[in-house]
Amino acid sequence: MTAVYTHGHHESVLRSHRWRTAENSAAHLLPHLKSGDTLLDIGCGPGTITGDLAALVTPGRVTALEVTEPALDLARAEIARRGVESVDFTVGDVHALDFADGTFDVVHAHQVLQHVGDPVAALCEMRRVTRPGGIVAVRDSDYAAFTWFPEVPGLAEWLDLYERVARGNGGEPDAGRRLLAWAHAAGFTDVTATSSTWCFADPQDRAWWGGMWADRVLTSDMARTALATGAATEADLHRIAEAWKSWAADPDGWISVLHGELICRV
Numbered sequence: 001m002t003a004v005y006t007h008g009h010h011e012s013v014l015r016s017h018r019w020r021t022a023e024n025s026a027a028h029l030l031p032h033l034k035s036g037d038t039l040l041d042i043g044c045g046p047g048t049i050t051g052d053l054a055a056l057v058t059p060g061r062v063t064a065l066e067v068t069e070p071a072l073d074l075a076r077a078e079i080a081r082r083g084v085e086s087v088d089f090t091v092g093d094v095h096a097l098d099f100a101d102g103t104f105d106v107v108h109a110h111q112v113l114q115h116v117g118d119p120v121a122a123l124c125e126m127r128r129v130t131r132p133g134g135i136v137a138v139r140d141s142d143y144a145a146f147t148w149f150p151e152v153p154g155l156a157e158w159l160d161l162y163e164r165v166a167r168g169n170g171g172e173p174d175a176g177r178r179l180l181a182w183a184h185a186a187g188f189t190d191v192t193a194t195s196s197t198w199c200f201a202d203p204q205d206r207a208w209w210g211g212m213w214a215d216r217v218l219t220s221d222m223a224r225t226a227l228a229t230g231a232a233t234e235a236d237l238h239r240i241a242e243a244w245k246s247w248a249a250d251p252d253g254w255i256s257v258l259h260g261e262l263i264c265r266v
């Protein structure tokens with residue numbers, strides 16, 4: 001059941017995760033939230049989505065969960081910066097949650113199931129800690145479904161490398177398309193499955209997304225793993241980084257990032 005988290009928490013990764021809001025990353029969940037709900041945010045990362053969700057369910061309490069104290073400290077800092085006092089913090093693993101059955105109204109995980117060793121077991125645990133009538137909400141990207149233009153050769157190389165490294169770590173990078181199947185395997189019978197995208201196509205967005213990936217392929221845990229396992233050489237990584245920069249600099253550059261998402265009624 002163990003998997004290694006492919007991205008790690010390098011600044012180049014956090015730059016991407018800190019851009020996320022409840023609106024751009026959890027829109028499928030928002031119509032279901034109400035004031036007073038208790039919510040568990042699993043794999044909360046740097047906590048920007050967590051903070052937004054806390055504001056939406058206040059005075060309901062939110063529990064932010066991460067796998068290590070250093071990772072959880074990132075969310076602590078963001079929540080403190082916002083002056084939000086309704087968030088509790090806990091270290092844990094989605095495969096074995098330390099909560100009684102039926103503890104939460106809503107259990108949420110954004111971009112987490114693609115990184116875990118057993119997503120079906122994870123969904124079973126998420127359901128267990130949700131009260132009857134409550135909601136399990138998940139959203140994951142689907143790397144093979146990312147679509148971009150122009151077809152810079154190094155970007156196909158990037159996708160191939162990312163998929164090999166993520167699978168080598170025990171994850172499933174094409175998780176979006178599999179979420180519904182995983183939920184059915186976990187025993188959910190009342191599931192609404194949708195998809196949504198991020199699109200980066202103006203000069204500022206392209207510079208941010210392309211620059212972020214150019215840095216990530218050189219400096220994040222993905223780069224370290226690629227080098228350590230022989231999946232790529234330093235020269236390969238530099239070529240891929242240059243491909244992201246040239247895509248970002250192209251006035252025709254466009255990318256759409258597909259996500260699968262579920263609302264599972266318990």
Ligand SMILES: C[S@@+](CC[C@H](N)C(=O)[O-])C[C@H]1O[C@@H](n2cnc3c(N)ncnc32)[C@H](O)[C@@H]1O
Pocket residue numbers: 005007017018020025042043044045046047048049065066067071092093094095109110111112115116
């Ligand atoms: C891609 S990040 C997403 C962070 C945040 N949800 C967001 O979207 O900004 C995935 C997070 O899941 C956490 N994670 C990985 N494996 C986990 C596990 N088994 N249980 C709980 N969290 C896990 C990682 O530490 C990481 O911070």
